[in-house]
Amino acid sequence: MSDDSETQTLPTVDVAPASVAVLTSGGDAPGMNAALRAVVRAGINFKARMFAVIDGYQGLVEGKDFIRPMEWNSVGGILQQGGTAIGSARAQAFRTPEGRKQAALNLLERGIDTLVVIGGDGSLTGANVFRSEWSEILQALLQEGRIAEHVLERHAHLKVVGLVGSIDNDMVGTDVTIGADTALHRIVEAVDAIASTAASHHRTFVVEVMGRNCGYLALMSGVATGANWVLIPENPPDVDDWEDAMCQALMAGRGAGRRHSIVIVAEGARDRAGNTITAQHVKEAIESRLGADTRLTILGHVQRGGAPSAFDRYLATIQGYEAARYAVEEPADAPPVLIGLRRNRLTRVPLMECVDRTRSVAGLLDAHRYAEAMELRGGSFTEYWNALHTLLAAKPKEAHTEGRRRRIAILHAGGPAPGMNTAVRAAVRLGIDAGFTMLGVENGFQGLLDGHVRELSWMTVHGWVSRGGAELGVSRKRPEGDELRVLAERIVEHGIDGILMIGGLTGYEIVHKLLMQRQNDARLNVAMVCLPASINNDAPGTEHCVGADTALNSIVSDVDKIKQSAVASHRAFIVEVMGRRCGYLALMSGMATGAERVYLPEEGITLDSLNRDVQRLIEEFGHGKRLGLIIRNEQAETFYTTDFIARLFDKEGGDLFDVRTAILGHVQQGGNPTPYDRNQATRLAGRAIAFFAEHLDETARPVTAVGIEGGRVHFTDMAYFPDLMDMKARRPKKQWWMELQAIMRAISEEPAG
Numbered sequence: 001m002s003d004d005s006e007t008q009t010l011p012t013v014d015v016a017p018a019s020v021a022v023l024t025s026g027g028d029a030p031g032m033n034a035a036l037r038a039v040v041r042a043g044i045n046f047k048a049r050m051f052a053v054i055d056g057y058q059g060l061v062e063g064k065d066f067i068r069p070m071e072w073n074s075v076g077g078i079l080q081q082g083g084t085a086i087g088s089a090r091a092q093a094f095r096t097p098e099g100r101k102q103a104a105l106n107l108l109e110r111g112i113d114t115l116v117v118i119g120g121d122g123s124l125t126g127a128n129v130f131r132s133e134w135s136e137i138l139q140a141l142l143q144e145g146r147i148a149e150h151v152l153e154r155h156a157h158l159k160v161v162g163l164v165g166s167i168d169n170d171m172v173g174t175d176v177t178i179g180a181d182t183a184l185h186r187i188v189e190a191v192d193a194i195a196s197t198a199a200s201h202h203r204t205f206v207v208e209v210m211g212r213n214c215g216y217l218a219l220m221s222g223v224a225t226g227a228n229w230v231l232i233p234e235n236p237p238d239v240d241d242w243e244d245a246m247c248q249a250l251m252a253g254r255g256a257g258r259r260h261s262i263v264i265v266a267e268g269a270r271d272r273a274g275n276t277i278t279a280q281h282v283k284e285a286i287e288s289r290l291g292a293d294t295r296l297t298i299l300g301h302v303q304r305g306g307a308p309s310a311f312d313r314y315l316a317t318i319q320g321y322e323a324a325r326y327a328v329e330e331p332a333d334a335p336p337v338l339i340g341l342r343r344n345r346l347t348r349v350p351l352m353e354c355v356d357r358t359r360s361v362a363g364l365l366d367a368h369r370y371a372e373a374m375e376l377r378g379g380s381f382t383e384y385w386n387a388l389h390t391l392l393a394a395k396p397k398e399a400h401t402e403g404r405r406r407r408i409a410i411l412h413a414g415g416p417a418p419g420m421n422t423a424v425r426a427a428v429r430l431g432i433d434a435g436f437t438m439l440g441v442e443n444g445f446q447g448l449l450d451g452h453v454r455e456l457s458w459m460t461v462h463g464w465v466s467r468g469g470a471e472l473g474v475s476r477k478r479p480e481g482d483e484l485r486v487l488a489e490r491i492v493e494h495g496i497d498g499i500l501m502i503g504g505l506t507g508y509e510i511v512h513k514l515l516m517q518r519q520n521d522a523r524l525n526v527a528m529v530c531l532p533a534s535i536n537n538d539a540p541g542t543e544h545c546v547g548a549d550t551a552l553n554s555i556v557s558d559v560d561k562i563k564q565s566a567v568a569s570h571r572a573f574i575v576e577v578m579g580r581r582c583g584y585l586a587l588m589s590g591m592a593t594g595a596e597r598v599y600l601p602e603e604g605i606t607l608d609s610l611n612r613d614v615q616r617l618i619e620e621f622g623h624g625k626r627l628g629l630i631i632r633n634e635q636a637e638t639f640y641t642t643d644f645i646a647r648l649f650d651k652e653g654g655d656l657f658d659v660r661t662a663i664l665g666h667v668q669q670g671g672n673p674t675p676y677d678r679n680q681a682t683r684l685a686g687r688a689i690a691f692f693a694e695h696l697d698e699t700a701r702p703v704t705a706v707g708i709e710g711g712r713v714h715f716t717d718m719a720y721f722p723d724l725m726d727m728k729a730r731r732p733k734k735q736w737w738m739e740l741q742a743i744m745r746a747i748s749e750e751p752a753g
Helices: 032-045 056-062 097-108 121-143 149-154 180-200 216-225 242-255 279-290 310-329 351-366 370-377 379-391 420-433 444-450 482-493 505-517 548-567 584-593 607-622 642-653 665-669 675-695 718-724 736-748
Strands: 019-024 049-053 067-070 114-119 159-164 204-209 229-231 261-266 294-298 337-342 345-350 407-413 437-441 453-455 498-503 527-532 571-577 597-599 627-633 658-663 703-709 712-717
Touching: 019 032, 019 056, 019 310, 032 049, 032 114, 032 310, 032 736, 049 056, 056 097, 056 121, 097 121, 114 121, 114 310, 121 149, 121 159, 121 351, 159 310, 180 204, 180 216, 180 261, 180 294, 180 310, 180 675, 204 216, 204 279, 216 229, 216 261, 216 379, 216 675, 229 242, 242 261, 242 279, 261 279, 279 294, 310 337, 310 345, 310 548, 310 584, 310 736, 337 351, 345 351, 351 370, 370 379, 379 420, 379 675, 407 420, 407 444, 407 505, 420 437, 420 498, 420 675, 437 444, 444 482, 482 505, 498 505, 498 675, 505 527, 505 703, 505 718, 527 675, 548 571, 548 584, 548 627, 548 658, 548 665, 548 675, 571 584, 571 642, 584 597, 584 627, 584 736, 607 627, 607 642, 627 642, 642 658, 675 703, 675 712, 703 718, 712 718
Parallel strands: 019 049, 019 114, 114 159, 159 337, 204 261, 204 294, 229 261, 407 437, 407 498, 498 527, 527 703, 571 627, 571 658, 597 627
Antiparallel strands: 049 067, 337 345, 437 453, 703 712
């Protein structure tokens, strides 16, 4: 910041359609760099001049080189990096009127009157204060002779766009904040590792997680890891002696055969009286009352660190694009907005309304109005909380059903998908708790034909929450002809009242066939629910299939490593991913890894498109590019294979670059499920069990598919299955993610000139 304001040159009028500055502020969150990249590149595509502010609001006050013009390549190579490449700093100077005046002058010198702020509620509040004072600040600068009249007229308003970068996921107005999914990954990975050592020594571990006044990380990690007790700020224990209740529950678990216990404590946890519950106090209570070998782990800032998850990269990218669009296309006096994600769709919400409602939660907690605080967190938060309390119990509640207990059979059909075991565990425990007898069918419908059916108990599924693969086995067997009669006989033989099919398209097709066969065989009149589990994300009636997020993260992790190899040797990589005839994994991994081009089966590949792509690579490598990345779906085109494309590009690239291929293969189906897949599997399984409880007494038992659309769980009548599908391509007619192609192009394709 200059001390000699009188010698400063008066700002002049800029000629660009818009000049936009982006800054990151407050605590860093994984995905901030992806958001920065998207804002800058989308802004350039919208013909704006783009600037980045170094060190947040402190950089605004400092000016000079702290406010830097950004080009397309200025944000290259940062997508996969944690933290924030442009820094964040506490800015006491910006809190003063004089500091904000200097910040305004620094912006005006560059013709900037639009700010995109990536941060938490404090950072967004600071931006709004700056915006509300803008006119007064400019009048003061005019009177002091530090700006000219035409500058005030041209920049009469400060436009503010907010993106929430916070691991806490505590902002009202968006379903999820940038960084929260990655933080959840870190917690779940740590707790999974802790659980193995805890079981080896019959130990209890108390794990403290971040979140301030929000229990999201504690709750969701508790569901995802099968924790045995969870303490959050919004819903304190409902008994005065909560320590005794907790210890009794842990002791009951040991009595049921558990070798270890995990207690997760949110850093803002409290009791009903509002007293803070610390992780240390929890540890001491367990030791003193149970005499158990208890260890304390405070995860701390490891939750903020590391490369962002695939979802956080995607979320930051689409929100960054939308922020740039608002910044450039809306009028100068447009109100300040928060770019959020509600029900899986981008939204623009009044900025301060979101901030004020977020801050009101703290007031509700201080006033012990916990029910209202839970309500502000949303319906799914309460749904997960209720499910958690059933799942963590040492044994089910005593059933009070009259007569024969209804019998629900669980099986898989199709290929394996991470999260299948999680769904089975949740269905078994929630089903037993609801009074059902739960049956496991080994190896899908083939196993049912062979009579491989066994009862699953509460402890049978212990430890399945984090396990990849499918403990019940999978099969692509499609019963045909006389096998349908045998299947009906097995249903009667085992007294099956309902079937929960957890799997992909093969399973959906079989269930639909059984529904149609009812008119010929009344024994098939059993309730059936399809729960979507497929890495291809190609099941109808849902926007997300269990397993797809894990596959996507597996792809992203591998491609990150490939990029490190490629950038060191001037290479272009053609990476082939799974998906069959659905391009979800290809497009989403392309967005999350910064691919220049994605080949999808929905679009196909033409010789003209290949020629354009190779010419673009030649031009870019000729201007200093070091890395090329193209993602190809395995069935994008029959003739233009991955190998063909690689040979073509390698030949045309000459000495500028060489080309390599990477076919990721079945690694995409493996690994432990991500937190998202675990929690979605739990939620869908819970709804499936509730559906059985509601509909088993109906004369014509329903056949349906449970899924998530617009962020909400809903059911689709399987009678409409053929109408929802492109049966030739074997993918749903409606694929919401195809709308993301425009964003993909805007972020990956630098405009000419």
